[in-house]
Amino acid sequence: MEIICNQNELNNAIQLVSKAVASRPTHPILANILLTADQGTNKISLTGFDLNLGIQTSFDGTVKNSGAITIPSKLLSEIVNKLPNETPVNLEVDQNSENILIKSDRGSFNLKGIPSDDYPNLPFVESGTSLNIDPISFLKALKSTIFASSNDDSKQLLTGVNFTFKQNYLESASTDGHRLAVALIGNEEYLKNIQNKDNLTSDENDLSVTIPTRSLREIEKLVTLRNSENLLKFFYDKGQVVFISTNQLITTRTLEGNYPNYSQLIPDTFSKILNFNTKRLIEALERIAVLADQQSSVVKFKLDNTDLASISADAQDIGNANESIPVSYSGDDFEIAFNVRYLLEGLKVITSENVILKCNLATTPAVFVPEDNLNSFTYLVMPVQVRS
Numbered sequence: 564m565e566i567i568c569n570q571n572e573l574n575n576a577i578q579l580v581s582k583a584v585a586s587r588p589t590h591p592i593l594a595n596i597l598l599t600a601d602q603g604t605n606k607i608s609l610t611g612f613d614l615n616l617g618i619q620t621s622f623d624g625t626v627k628n629s630g631a632i633t634i635p636s637k638l639l640s641e642i643v644n645k646l647p648n649e650t651p652v653n654l655e656v657d658q659n660s661e662n663i664l665i666k667s668d669r670g671s672f673n674l675k676g677i678p679s680d681d682y683p684n685l686p687f688v689e690s691g692t693s694l695n696i697d698p699i700s701f702l703k704a705l706k707s708t709i710f711a712s713s714n715d716d717s718k719q720l721l722t723g724v725n726f727t728f729k730q731n732y733l734e735s736a737s738t739d740g741h742r743l744a745v746a747l748i749g750n751e752e753y754l755k756n757i758q759n760k761d762n763l764t765s766d767e768n769d770l771s772v773t774i775p776t777r778s779l780r781e782i783e784k785l786v787t788l789r790n791s792e793n794l795l796k797f798f799y800d801k802g803q804v805v806f807i808s809t810n811q812l813i814t815t816r817t818l819e820g821n822y823p824n825y826s827q828l829i830p831d832t833f834s835k836i837l838n839f840n841t842k843r844l845i846e847a848l849e850r851i852a853v854l855a856d857q858q859s860s861v862v863k864f865k866l867d868n869t870d871l872a873s874i875s876a877d878a879q880d881i882g883n884a885n886e887s888i889p890v891s892y893s894g895d896d897f898e899i900a901f902n903v904r905y906l907l908e909g910l911k912v913i914t915s916e917n918v919i920l921k922c923n924l925a926t927t928p929a930v931f932v933p934e935d936n937l938n939s940f941t942y943l944v945m946p947v948q949v950r951s
Contacts, residue, residue, distance in 0.1 A: 566600045566607055570646045570667070570767040572622045576609045577640050579811075582735045582781050583618040584609035595633035597682045598654075602629040610685065611636065616778045617685040618785075631679035632656045634663055640671050654854050691800025692729060692770050696947045698786045698795045698808075699929075700748045704735035705783055706938055707746035710908045713739035723773040725822040728744040736825050737776075742905050743825055743943040744912075746753040747779025772799055773822050776814035782806055785813055802844055829943055830928060832920035837872065838891035838934065841918045845910050847888045851876045854884040862903040867896045876903070899925045900949040906931075909942035922946075 577596065585593040596608040608621040627805060634796040646652060646667045653666040663674040680925025689889070705724065713721035727734040762922065774782070786795060788896065805814045855862050855876035865873040877883040899922060910918060915933035924928035929931040931942040 564600055564631060564658070565627040566624050566654050567627070567651055568607055568622070568624030568654075570643065570650050570652050571648060571654055572624070573607075574643045574646075575624055577606075577636075577643055579620050579784070579889060580609045580611035580618045581636050581640050583613055583616045583806045583813075585613035585681070588613075592633055592677050592681050594636060595677055595682070596639060597631065597633050597635045597679055597680070599631040600624075600626040600629055602626045610682075611681055612683060612685055613638070614683065615775075615816050616781065617812075618781060619685060619812040621810045630656055630658065632661065632663060632676040633679050633682050634674060634676050637727075638674060639833070641753075642674075652936045668713075686803050686805075687814075688798035688800040688803055690807050693797060694770070694797045695794040696728075696733070696797050701795065702783065702786045704733050704746050704748045705779055705786075707748070707912045708735045708737040708744040709776060709783075710912070711739060711742050711744040711942075712737040715739070720773055720818050720820050720822055723775045723818045724779055725771065725773045727769050727771045729769050736822070738823070738825060738828075740900055741902070741945050742909065743828060743941075744909060745829075745941045745943075745950075746883075747939055770799060771822065772804060773818040773820075774804060774815060775818055776949050778813070782813050782815075784810055796837065827926065829930060829941060830923060832923075833930070835866075835894050835897065835921070836892070836924050837866070837920040837922075839918050839920065840889065841910060841913055841916060843888050844918060845907065847886045848875055848903055848907055848910070851884045851886055852907065852933075854878050854882055856882050859947075860902050860904055862906070863898060863900045863949060865898045866892055866894075897925065898949075899929065900945055900947045901929070901945055905944050909944065913940060913942075 580596055584596060588594040593613060599608045605623055607622050607624045610619040611747055629886060642665060647669060650667055655664045661676045661678060663676045665672040686842060708724050712724055723737055724735055724737045732747050734747050736745045773929050785806065798805040802817050802819055803814060804817055805812065812871060851862050851874050857878040863875050870889060871887040873885060873887050875883065875885040909931055913933045915935040919932050919934050919935035926946055926948065928943050933940055
């Protein structure tokens with residue numbers, strides 16, 4: 564096998580697929596990247612696969628002889644990354660010895676590869692469900708919820724984001740047990756006209772899949788790069804999903820099991836409704852967080868009959884912080900406390916000018932929604948119990 568390609572294109576491809584190379588491989592070949600070259604099409608293809616997540620990308624080059632080889636990912640990545648930018652890279656493989664010669668205008672490297680015959684095939688979905696999805700909508704659904712998924716591997720299903728593909732919209736949800744983010748992405752007018760969430764039709768034929776957060780981070784990069792494309796091809800069958808765009812493919816196992824019925828967690832009615840300017844609330848919380856993060860990350864909201872809400876944090880033996888910001892609220896005096904990090908992560912995905920905070924008691928779930936489209940995003944946060 565012999566190829567000539569651009570350093571920048573090869574480097575970008577290696578960086579992309581190396582995210583799917585096993586960090587602790589169960590077999591030596593899983594620490595390698597599969598490189599294949601086709602003389603007929605002049606296409607060079609790279610694949611990384613750790614048996615859960617697989618990424619494949621291809622680009623154009625000059626293929627003098629077709630072939631395939633697996634190359635140690637870490638070494639290949641470091642070598643190509645340090646070669647001069649935009650220069651031609653020549654890669655030759657001796658098929659008898661599996662020796663790989665990498666040449667640039669500055670010098671050469673010799674590496675030992677492993678034959679490609681033992682490299683596992685990427686699982687392809689041959690039957691099952693196939694959809695064409697809008698990359699911009701999918702990206703929005705992903706970014707609106709991925710932050711609330713759990714980092715605790717023992718919580719299995721909660722370490723991913725649940726996607727439900729409905730007729731008029733895409734619903735995504737994630738929770739770590741302390742907060743819940745739900746996004747409905749689709750026809751804006753359709754979503755605004757829903758009077759009650761119960762009116763959202765749920766068809767048992769709707770496709771619902773839970774995709775691991777780790778895989779979604781890579782899918783996010785693929786979709787971000789490709790969101791100028793009209794549609795992204797999506798396939799699902801027997802616990803495997805595949806995303807395909809021009810020259811790139813990502814496949815991942817899904818998290819098996821029924822995702823929790825999160826709609827039951829959201830209260831039907833609220834006795835207290837507060838309206839804040841989103842930007843002002845975020846800025847105030849970021850300032851108060853300087854003190855809150857010194858200890859427990861807890862911030863306290865105090866409401867009385869004025870048009871100002873007091874936000875405070877108390878770090879024992881260190882100091883305290885207090886700030887008042889405008890609020891639209893009419894009701895009894897009350898106090899409620901939250902983890903400031905949870906609040907900021909949720910508020911930063913709300914794009915409307917104002918945000919509405921709905922709650923009942925200082926011990927029951929509180930909900931944040933964008934004022935301009937109440938149904939498009941729901942962020943539920945459990946308050947923190949604070950001793951008076």
